[in-house]
Amino acid sequence: MIKLSNVSKNFSTKQGTIVAVEEVNLDIKKGEIFGIIGYSGAGKSTLIRLLNGLEKPTSGQIIVNNQDITKINEMKLRQVRQKVSMIFQHFNLLWSRTVAENIAFPLEIAGVPKDQRTSRVNELIELVGLEGRGHYYPSQLSGGQKQRVGIARALANRPEVLLCDEATSALDPETTDSILDLLVSINEKLGLTIVLITHEMQVIQKICGRVAVMEEGRVVEDGNVLDVFQNPQQPITKRFVSQVNDSNKANQTIQHLIELYPNGKLIKLVFVGEQTEQPILSRLIKQFDLEVNIVQGNISHTQNGAFGTLILQIEGDALLVDEAIRYIHAQKVNTEVINND
């Protein structure tokens, strides 16, 4: 759907040349939700604007929908933009237009006749859950509602790609969740390819299938979200992953846990993907005559499965404990004995 080959973008300023995007290669597939994460200044805003031609690359090739958008003229580019729409951090609605008129704007640009516009606008208002608000002005809406208008507006011309520029960064956590849910449902319902940029790992975790991590204009790591979460390679990726995990993890260190639970064995289980849906713990307790105590646990859900860790304290006959560990192993759960008594 979208393919970037060796794409670079420089800005020349009075202070010299600034490299915003450097030698980026990406391959975004049709129908997936692709996340690009980075701190501010990493070049992700420039990168997403390269995808609809709002910025022109200094070098490299950008193929969108089998068209090299770096080579086409303004008129063709405007047509491409009707199929590659965008939503924004600050919504960017026209305050002079009502909700319905804002949603109708891209239809006016595309030259859709008035009666068709009205019915399409009503459809979209319903799709984003803003029934009865069509005649409101943006100033009368909450942030989450404004973003819903932004999404409806972006979907008006039935695009194939939706670019999300920090679409939830100005919203509170609860509203963020509802907007992310809306994006996922649109992705499933309409088969829309979504590319989003964010600085929040929670957003990536919640809705993205694949992720690219950007630092100083380069993509330093990319891949399946679950793999990246489980096995982050770069220091920056590790920092992003810990954004999600640290909040759940108790503040206690492993050492502290050993002091707290001196008896029995402390075992760390690492779950990836499907195993998290199996009742391993209850089977363990039923099958073995052991005392099992949950010391610490955290499970995160991503679009392609859950992952997490669980620390158990197991007390009982030493042979039986070993057998239990082998049992857990057999369930394809990674286990690690933290202490031996």
Added chain:
Amino acid sequence: MINDLFPNVDWPKMWEATLETLYMTAVSTILTAIIGLVLGLLLFLTSPHQAWANKLANWLTGAFVNIFRSIPFIILIILLIPLTKLLVGTMRGPNAAFPALVIGAAPFYARMVLIALREIDKGVLEAAKSMGAKTSTIIWKVLMPESMPALVSGITVTAISLVGYTAMAGIIGAGGLGTLAFLDGFQRGRTDVTLVATILILIMVFIIQWIGDVLTTKIDKR
């Protein structure tokens, strides 16, 4: 009673002068709004990072606006006498005032248009571009509506200055309340005529301001 207070005022003549002033103000305001908008849009669109970014065009428009904005109106009238004769054919009557009024006021309004356009959220312009809007669509459907309250309050201020300019144009024989106050009032020493003409001009200014304020509040949905 009223004739005792203002013994020298010829009311039908005063009424005629009022209508002339209204006519000059209304027509010159409309012409100024159109030319000022065009100049303001040119200034905005030719500035860096905009659709028609062009240093030379921007510099030329800017220079034109600044020069005509800086010439005192009374001098501008005199300088424009040849142009006026060419365009209107005469130097007498309300129509003769238009070239000077419009050339004096349009650059002033163009600056206000530029300020109004610069106030528009850059993100909204980017959004329109991302939807595939042409520059003409952006002008008519984004730039103008989104800056409308500022454009209206700008033209209100300009219209009020134009009332003042018409009075000055009166001195060269354009007619209206300015001519009446100057010739009948000042030169003949009839203070009451000057006073009534002043009051009428004040009322006109208040009404224009009121209309402007009402419109601005009505349009502004922010």
